[in-house]
Amino acid sequence: MRRTSLPVAALATMAAAALALTGCSASQDDAVASASADGPALVIISSDFVDDGALPASASTTAYDGQCDGPNTSPALAWADPPAGTVAYVLTITDTDADGFVHAIVEDVSVDLTGAGSGAWDDLGVNGTNDGGTVGYFGPCPPSGTHHYVFTIDALDTTLGLDKGFTYDEAQAAMDGHVLASASITGTVVAAG
Numbered sequence: 001m002r003r004t005s006l007p008v009a010a011l012a013t014m015a016a017a018a019l020a021l022t023g024c025s026a027s028q029d030d031a032v033a034s035a036s037a038d039g040p041a042l043v044i045i046s047s048d049f050v051d052d053g054a055l056p057a058s059a060s061t062t063a064y065d066g067q068c069d070g071p072n073t074s075p076a077l078a079w080a081d082p083p084a085g086t087v088a089y090v091l092t093i094t095d096t097d098a099d100g101f102v103h104a105i106v107e108d109v110s111v112d113l114t115g116a117g118s119g120a121w122d123d124l125g126v127n128g129t130n131d132g133g134t135v136g137y138f139g140p141c142p143p144s145g146t147h148h149y150v151f152t153i154d155a156l157d158t159t160l161g162l163d164k165g166f167t168y169d170e171a172q173a174a175m176d177g178h179v180l181a182s183a184s185i186t187g188t189v190v191a192a193g
Contacts, residue, residue: 040081074121
């Protein structure tokens with residue numbers, strides 16, 4: 001198991017590095033300053049990719065009769081600054097260029113966790129069924145063009161208590177009225193060939 005609990009200073013350093021790599025625009029700088037003025041806001045980052053940057057090749061899965069042949073290793077993630085009253089997290093990965101294809105969803109992630117190392121997705125909490133038909137992480141394998149994969153963390157005021165293999169729709173229904181804050185980071189993958 002590669003769960004991660006990072007000190008706040010390490011998260012701040014990672015966030016600063018991610019912002020530096022993405023080259024914040026003036027509007028992004030204003031948004032960061034505004035969030036700081038209002039107090040901490042839930043944030044999610046990765047040491048494996050920057051927002052709107054390419055996901056590592058290791059994130060892809062082996063699927064679709066050899067269309068993709070990656071090792072299906074979930075990228076590292078780190079998060080910080082949940083709002084007061086957060087009891088648990090839900091993490092999802094969806095492909096916005098494939099009608100919201102669900103690549104992974106995990107519920108009841110402990111509020112004590114502040115991240116997950118590379119390959120640790122399936123150890124975070126209770127895993128649901130992805131749209132590839134398996135339970136747990138199902139890496140990217142776009143059929144054509146560039147696809148955008150949104151990694152979202154939702155801070156909840158309760159645990160969901162769903163059984164392993166639950167669906168995305170079941171989770172969304174259970175989360176209704178319990179989401180205190182959300183944050184996301186997007187990674188891209190260009191189809192092979």
